Amino acid sequence: MATVSERKKTRYIGKRTPKYDALERVTGQALFAADLHLPGMLHGKVLRSPHPHALIKRIDTRKAEALPGVKAVVTAADLPPPERAQGMLGGELLISIMDLRRLTIAHDKALFEGHAIAAVAATTPEVAEEALDLIQVDYEVLPPVENALEAMSPDAPLLQPDLYTKTLGEQPERPSNVATHSESSRGDLERGFAEADLVHETSYETKMVHQGYLEPTATVAHAQPDGRITLWTSTQGIFGIRRSLGHLLDLPLGKVNVIPTEIGGGFGGKIYAILEPLAALLSRKSGHPVKIVMSRAEVFRATGPASPTHITVKTGAKKDGRLTAAYVKLVMDAGAVPGAPIGGASLVCLAPYKLDHMKIEAYDVVTNKPRVQAYRAPGGTPAAFAVESHMDQVAERLGIDPLAFRMLNAVDEGDRMTDDRPYNRIGLKEVLRRVAKHPSWTSPLPPGPHRGRGLALGFWAGATLTSTAHVLVHADGTATLVSGQVDLTGTRTTMQQIVAEELQVPLESVSVRVGDTDSTPYTDLSAGSRTAYSFGAAVHNACQDVLAQLRVHAADHLTAQPEHVEYADGRFWLRDSPDQNVDLVTVARRSTFRATGPICGRGTVTRLQPAPQFAAHVADVEVDPDTGKVTILRYTAFQDVGRALNPTQVEGQVQGGAAQGIGWALTEYYHFEKGVMRNPTFLDYRMPTSLDLPMIDCELVEVPASDGPYGARGVGEVPIVPPAAALANAVYRAAGVRLHKLPMTPEEVFRARQATSAIG
């Protein structure tokens, strides 16, 4: 696709067009999975392990099956044999099909508190719940492996006896809880440190957090007598769910139809199949449609939160502030089966810094916790918390302004990412220049004690993957975009803009339809900041295909060659004699009812370049010196968005991501006691309320991407990357203490201050 360096005048792109599907959402009409009701539908409930680590000696379901109203009970024994359960499933984090099978329902071992043991379908939720009480499970309780550092010790209990560390070095002889040890490096680290005037090393820790989507995970499955399965489900990617079901239930892909319902937030947490296989098994066994809706406690315990981390950062710098070397060690907790976001964290950690000598080591470690899923820029927030906190300390030790320090070391086009790919056009320096001029950075802090300002950077490379779209032109000249691309929050809106822009028709003439896996061609999931970017490119291409087809018909109508036909604003004409023209409606009607048949444009992209995204956040905070409580006074997010296709939608992404990052920074965490989560409610898992956040000001910087539609970059993920570090840096200046752990709860800040004053 052509590079967009010059901005064309646009009609819809860049405009604040209204959200396509807002009306049904403000009137309560939008249908989410839990809202569905099918004739004869049963209610499913899942029995979950109360133990984080236990052998399952025996499961007796007879009493449950005998309870009136119970129509099916399933356990791991109901899964087909694992012959077809081979390979890896993508998404933002990889998972092997065998591991997915193990996660779906515990086989001989419960690997985390909340691990599914059995599932029941009954005529009412109350009966299903009562049936769960009647299932007898004999456990042999094992000591839980509570965190990644403990899991790495040689005498830690093993979660899986067949797990051997994947590494580039020698193949290990003994199994381990370390699934992968990866390394990426450049230059000569020792030399880099030797050149430094200052070498600084610090360590950081972050805890498990949850995406916190408001819609609990839910699904409806209906197995037909002929073996076909239809699923209505809340997911970020229907084709991934179909593939998972195909593998787990041993079905050809054509026998599984996945219909996406509206999705009440995903943020990376609704990618892999969790309830879908259980609902399908129950439906198959009972012959009825089965709905399963998780309780909030189940969502916390049994979906896929974000990885806890232990991170060490060591850098060398010259007196003038130039970095000479950097080493980062990332230990990331995957939970019950391998797949922590070590790739994302490795890419993010040193992304903004120009380094000739660097090395990143990363460990993907299993523990007795729920298996992690992606969470908005997976791995990015902990990585940036560590590195951006560290860089502030280095700048301070060198006596250099934190913004100047970052500008001095900032990467530019042609520099290399940590995986050695060269950056194409990027906007980091432009973002920093904007910060330098902006009042959020230049104006003095509002007067008052215990106040401070912090800055931090964020990065996300963004996925591209495969995207496919069809654009249908109807007989009256209106158009419908059809695809299997799930709309998380704004896809329909932005894609309507692209179609209207390209076909040069009114916005109202374009409708957007999200289809199912049976009736739309493959497209990858909605995640990884790829939807507007990569799917937008596919839609753009589909529109070009539509115009090419229309041009042929118009040429036929005008008895001319297609290459002589021009198009604008709903009208085709001959370049050499503009009087000879025909309107879009006529061409559309003719193509539909006569000529060669209806117009259907197809667009697909598989190999877009990445469009890397940089952000900088500036936070002003006040710390209550007596209680340690942090109050955010002002928050500004700067971000290179390439081109804001719809500024309202983009700001929404920036504000939402920042808000999640702020929660991660200050109040959110899984409180585990011996592997059992003690705060699985919205009361004690504290997500920010409206009273905990200020207005979040957005400064959108537009440095066009090298590829993709209109120069736009993905925007959804990078806003969650900088907040924790920006706040940690602000807290340091406000309260004089450096927090090395998230979250920075009042008690943690208070203790840090106590420890400092004890030393002082």
Next chain:
Amino acid sequence: MTFVANFSDTTLRKAVRVVAKLPLSFTVNGEPRQVFVQPWQTLLEALRDELALTGTKEGCSNGNCGACTVLLDGRAIVACCMLALEAEGQDILTIEGLAKDGRLDPLQETFIEYGALQCGFCTPGFLLSARALLNTNPAPNEQEVRLAIAGNLCRCTGYDKIVRAIQAAVEREA
């Protein structure tokens, strides 16, 4: 309206589960409704399962997210923490009743215009909390707006555009 019985006996309790639906008469979105509910059904379950008013959402089931906010005699409450039978004779407004005579409530309009919703799952609850606020306080400041919606969690927006949309509706209604 008194239903006295003793169902501590297990067999009887099971029987109750099947048969013990009791009549409930109340007003929903301006219309008198009569449904039959079980004593342990919450108002949320009655609205969603018996009246098919699925615009009221279940996000946490313990009053901590506000997704099931409805108006009870004009006041915001969480429908997950109230038994359906408690609503006997009372007036309930759900999201389905917020638009009147085919006209959107000003809050619905400004939520759309200001981009105050993303996934939309929490939106019905926010609209009803905001409606309850504006019914009693026609000129709230930002702090009052934030306080009124502090029992409603949103994970998509960071609340910024929601607060602005409510403030815009205040001006529109002035």
Next chain:
Amino acid sequence: MRPFTYAAPQSLQEALDLLAKANGTVRPLVGGTDLIDQLRQRRKTADVVLDIKRIPEMHRLEYVAREGLHVGAAVSCADTAAFAAVRELYPAIRASCLLVGSVQIQNRASIAGNVCNSAPSADTVPPLVTLDARAAIVGPRGRREVPLEEFFTGPGQNVLRGDELLLEIVVPPPAPHSSNHYLRFIPRNEMDIAVAGVSSLVALRPRGRICARARIALAAVAPTPVRAKAAEAVLEGHVVTSELIEAAAEKAVEACRPITDVRGSAEYRKELVKVLTRRTLRHCMASLGQPLES
């Protein structure tokens, strides 16, 4: 939820008869914001849920000169906070009612429900204790009144017998020249349970600056709400100074027997008691128009 039956008697007698005769567990219901979740989570069981909101006496909300404030068991926190006499005379009660959960919760929950749930962290209780409030209880043997301070016997435990109902909370008129305040600490700014809460009351001698009476009550730092009597003794009979407030704050910690849990450690809770005692006392002195000498 597990099946139960529902009863909504229209008279007090009917309710008491039902309590007396029913086999199994009867759970009185007001706002339901605690009970319904507890039943769903199976932290409590019920054979009968007894909705007392249709009993007229339960809706009494009245200020009677010399008697004080009567808040019926079915009066919501929102209505209590909005009541003119509460606004004028009982600022700490008002403040605590507006801290119970969200707006939605305040519209349903009642002080009586908060009291009967008997959580150590109940926000409405410390101000009532400092005001010498009484719980008016009705049962087959008639009406009895229990000082609220003696009402609680442990986490979730109280002196109510199975055949009794809490009818109303009675709060004596505030002493002249007195001020009362409540503060709690939570990690967020809404939707949290108190990590610690402190209510302070200071009454001055007529036309003097000497503290005649001090009451300090603590939440979430012991198995029940507790009074910090040693801290009160520091203040009574003296001119309240900054030093004295500091001393009282230190003494208040002695009344704490906190636990460490998901909401905070025992040590931190003690620190918070110190901070909140100091802040509430300073607030009281400020609203009495008394500049603090150091």
